[in-house]
Amino acid sequence: MSTASTETTLASPAATVRVIASPQSWVEGEAVRQLEAVARLPGMKAAVGLPDLHPGKGAPVGAAFTSEGLFYPYLVGNDIGCGMGLWDVGMLARKSKAERWASKLEVEGPWNGDVEGFLAEEGVKPSGFEGALGTVGGGNHFAELQRVDAVHDARAFAELGLEADRLLLLVHSGSRGLGEAILRAHVDRHAAGGLVADSDEARAYLTRHDHAVAWARANRALVARRVLDGIGAPARRVLDVCHNSVTPRREDGALRWLHRKGAAPADEGPVVIPGSRGALSYLVAPVGDGTGSAYSLAHGAGRKWTRTAARERIKERFTAESLTRTSFKSHVVCENKDLLFEEAPQAYKAIDRVVTDLVEAGLVKVVATLAPVLTYKTRSREE
Template sequence: MPPLNLTGGGAMTIRKQDLQRISDYLWEIPTSFHPEMNVPVWIFADEDLIEDALGDLSLTQAVNVACLPGLVGHVAIMPDVHQGYGMPIGGVMAARVPEGIISPGAVGYDINCGVRVLASPIEYQSAIPYLNDLASTLYRNCPSGVGKGGSLPLSVEEFDRVCRQGARWALGKGYATEEDLERTEEFGCLEGADPAKASQRAKRRGKGQLGTLGAGNHFLEVDVVEEVFDSEAAAVMGLQAGCLAVQIHCGSRGFGHQICTDYVQDFQWAVINYGIKLPDRELVCAPFNSPEGQAYLAAMKAAANYAFANRQALAYHARRSFQEVFGSQAGQSLRQVYDIAHNMAKIETHQIEGEELTVCVHRKGATRAFGAGFSGLPSEYRPFGQPVLVPGSMGTESWILLGTKANEELSFGSSCHGAGRVMSRRQAKRTIRGDRLRAELEKEGINIRAGSMPGLAEEAPQAYKNVSRVVETVTHAGIAHKVARLRPIAVVKG
């Protein structure tokens, strides 16, 4: 029998012949592949993307996930998948509620890392003379970079309010509009968050970081809407061809990182106490209804709410920046398209193998992508479905999609979250120079503001898959359909 610790020493390689091709865009690793697998793995990929997935340990990590107890349906792997730690990035799993498990490791450290898109009626052609100033103003107003402190210091009481209220906290402060909240996943606030379940250490890390982008792959970007594919949906979203849009990608900062760190550590005891056998210790989990499981869920929700508030604060700073550069009305006219989470565990109901089941859906590097009629959408979006925001790499296009009803049985209503890395950070730094990359991107008309040149090199477009190929796969697989394509014109990175 192959070893359970699949990605450990002497890692088991998954070969193409281990996959069964279900359709042009769907592959399966059946449970017969490994005796410890409880569910199969479904991989959404075309011929090229499956080769990318086979190029690192992502699929081995997916098989590890499929060995967790209490899972139902299958483990869904998105076309932007890449190797992570524990669950691969671009992975989705569903555990029965209440009999199944909840896993902090399968959500990851950056709880509710996500993307927000704002749409502006300002035309790109008329904005060209101001783009350099806009990039500098956004860089100045939106704190970014390693160790950069927050723009909105919080008292202890206020911190707890952020944890409980999420983006709704910002409404009382004048940093949000009702429409922003309406157009945010979960309306910007997960019910049941309990800041008391987050450690003092987590609060200390997060206290000074609200309203910051952070570093790594987080960014703020100004785009032009290059092409519209669904004019009716785009009009409702406020997206106009030839006009500007803004993307904000960040998460729960040190607060979420520490919550996950604390619970991954605590759950090392829980797996022993509950007799849970793990393929990888990063996938620690506890029974959903156990005191440990419920404490993590309440703390995770606090971090998720912090992240919603964080992106809301950055949206406020983006509006302030537009106002400074384009005049007093430009800030208000920057309307929210949507805000979605990438790393989260959510309690949802799905049709799974003919049965309606309540499950805890863990998405890591994957977004929710529900179809038309979903009651959690604002009324104007309900006829269309949930917007799916897919940022490309810096320098390449991004996409706005809509989830489909059919997707709910394909991937528990989930979609890809970006392009997906294909080159290691180490190799990117070795082969790409940050200053040259910036010069090349600026030659293409993209204004770059970055705190670190090696950091910029790590995020070079060459380090990522082709995002449009990823989007073609999710559209052909029936997961989502296209609304608009965006092209970057200014990028702010830490």
């Protein structure tokens, strides 16, 4: 299904449904159906699908929702705090040694440093899941060294303290088992039901949620440190945003709850919207007041094929070895063959189209495009 930006009002409870996608973009009918189903939940005020909208488990990914009076933890999902951080690496791109790094770099297993000291530096309390702290995780998570492909807005680029000849590091990861445990505790008690905002249970969930968001941010920072230690370079964190969360927001004189399920914030400054490991990533700056997009942006290209379909289709056309290099001549570290096929570039939508939709909708301006040099997924043969 190809859909233009649409807006519909459903039967009570009245919730506005909007899909921000041009006629040139592919949006599955099932994803729109899920979006409309969420809009029918009690208390819902708006359901917005971004250009990377695709079906999820019960609720679509690449979407943002606002509610009043209650909120829904299952819309946040199990990877609470999942997001992306960008680091300015103190190394010239021309000095990168991608092939050597690909053969040696390892970001697996418990970190052997001072975990408690590191968390204290980040202002985060331990969670009991520190064995996974500083690891990328499975699925679409990654750590990617990048070079600047082109600068499109020199002033905005310079304001971030960036230079076009240096490497960058983009880390996409979340709260690992911590978020899963928090969601499981909620689902065991409430299934997909919501929580009345002014209740003890809601306050308890939000306390755990906020801890997971902070822990996930620390996790990305430690993944970055391990990668940087591996290549022998210093770095500066440029930005870090969360795309799986629920947060309070005062709107039209009422307290509402903004759920993001695979949606980058449009109210926290510049963000990176990555493509697949074989495509450009886009550093963009939000424009406008964000009201028409639930203060949210696409968080990536969005899946075109399910994982099962990707394995079946891509195994017929490519060998695992061929997928460890990309059209950018970048290297991919992924020793789990199933994951290598599931996350192949062909399984994703075209990131250029996703970002163009955001630009044409008046939501972002492109600051720079970033090309992959080395994408790290996992050394493990099992997820």
